[in-house]
Amino acid sequence: MSTESTEKITVILVDDHAIVRTGFRSLSATESHIDVIAEFARGEDMLLFYRDYKPDIVVMDLSMAGIGGLETTRRLLMREDSAKIIIFSVHHEKVYLQRALDAGACGYICKHAHPDILIDAIKQVATGRLYIDPSLVDDAQQQENMNSYQAIIETLSPREFDVFVLLAKGLTAHQISEKLCLSYKTVANYGTTIRSKLNVTSMAQLANIAALRDVH
Numbered sequence: 001m002s003t004e005s006t007e008k009i010t011v012i013l014v015d016d017h018a019i020v021r022t023g024f025r026s027l028s029a030t031e032s033h034i035d036v037i038a039e040f041a042r043g044e045d046m047l048l049f050y051r052d053y054k055p056d057i058v059v060m061d062l063s064m065a066g067i068g069g070l071e072t073t074r075r076l077l078m079r080e081d082s083a084k085i086i087i088f089s090v091h092h093e094k095v096y097l098q099r100a101l102d103a104g105a106c107g108y109i110c111k112h113a114h115p116d117i118l119i120d121a122i123k124q125v126a127t128g129r130l131y132i133d134p135s136l137v138d139d140a141q142q143q144e145n146m147n148s149y150q151a152i153i154e155t156l157s158p159r160e161f162d163v164f165v166l167l168a169k170g171l172t173a174h175q176i177s178e179k180l181c182l183s184y185k186t187v188a189n190y191g192t193t194i195r196s197k198l199n200v201t202s203m204a205q206l207a208n209i210a211a212l213r214d215v216h
Contacts (some may be wrong), residue, residue, distance in 0.1 A: 008035040009126045012053055014060040014072065016041045020111070024059070027115050028199040034122060041065075043072025049075060050083075056126050059118075059167040060095060070103050077104040081203040082170055084125050088118065096192070097136050101197055104202040107131040128170060130208045149209045167203060168210035 011023050011037055021039045028034045038053050040046040044066050046058070058076070062069035069087060076083050086107035087100040097108045106125045109118050110133050112207040156164060159180075166176045173187045182188070200206050 009033055009057060009122060010035050010037045010053070010055045011057045011059055011122060011162070012015040012037060012050070012055040013039040013056060014064070015039075015067070016044055016061065016064040020061070024118075027119070029117055034105070034119070035154055040041055043067050043069060043075075047075055047079075050080065056084065056187075057122055058083060059088050060085060060087045062087055062091060062100070074099070077202045084190055086118075086121055092133075092136065092215060094136060097132065101208060103204075104205050104208075106208060108136065110135060122195045128168075144185060149198065153209075155197070156194065160190055160194055160196045163187060164194050164206070165210070167194070168190060168207045170203070170207070209212060 008188065011028065011034060013021055015021055015024070017185060018112045025036055025039070027143075028036045030121075031145055036044075037055060040049070041059070042065060048102075050058075060072060061071045061134075064072075067075070069089070073085050073087070075208060076085065084107075085105045086109060087105045088109050089096060089100075092110045092112070100108050103165075107121045107122050107130065109131075114131050115132060115134065121133075124131040153161070153164070160182060163176060166179065171179070173184055176182070177184045177187045195201065195206065198206065200209065
């Protein structure tokens with residue numbers, strides 16, 4: 001989705017603090033491109049109703065009553081591997097960031113960040129990019145991760161690379177099979193091989209790897 005389009009970015013907010021939900025709604029109301037279509041206090045409730053809303057983005061806290069944000073992220077991506085989740089948390093330690101990315105989140109923002117950062121994150125993630133709160137980005141570590149993934153990507157065959165790029169863009173195996181004139185089974189096998197080589201389990205994680213060079 002292009003952020004220059006008149007089509008709004010639909011968002012579900014999951015946070016167990018009413019004051020946070022109210023503040024987020026007030027912030028989003030100032031942005032014509034963002035529409036908060038639902039809010040929930042618990043991850044379990046969001047999982048029950050996600051398919052009723054099919055939002056572009058889920059903005060979610062980590063520390064909530066019930067199963068919490070990380071487990072909610074994992075469960076949602078098991079059901080909807082194209083879901084885009086931004087973690088919005090009080091935790092600024094990088095261990096939480098890494099756990100969120102490992103779970104498949106597409107973004108991580110600290111609650112003490114300037115409001116504009118959250119808005120920017122929503123717009124960036126909606127276009128398929130990874131967004132990390134600038135205060136958490138370690139340039140050296142980020143470069144090391146990118147180099148590691150790049151080395152693996154360079155071992156992909158030309159056809160595997162084609163499938164990797166299209167999967168990272170959010171295309172389904174059926175769409176890729178039509179685009180590349182391959183059978184669905186062949187594309188599915190390529191997808192399994194690519195995820196195995198990169199050691200990822202979800203499409204969100206695959207997209208994160210493809211977007212690493214766009215973090216800065």
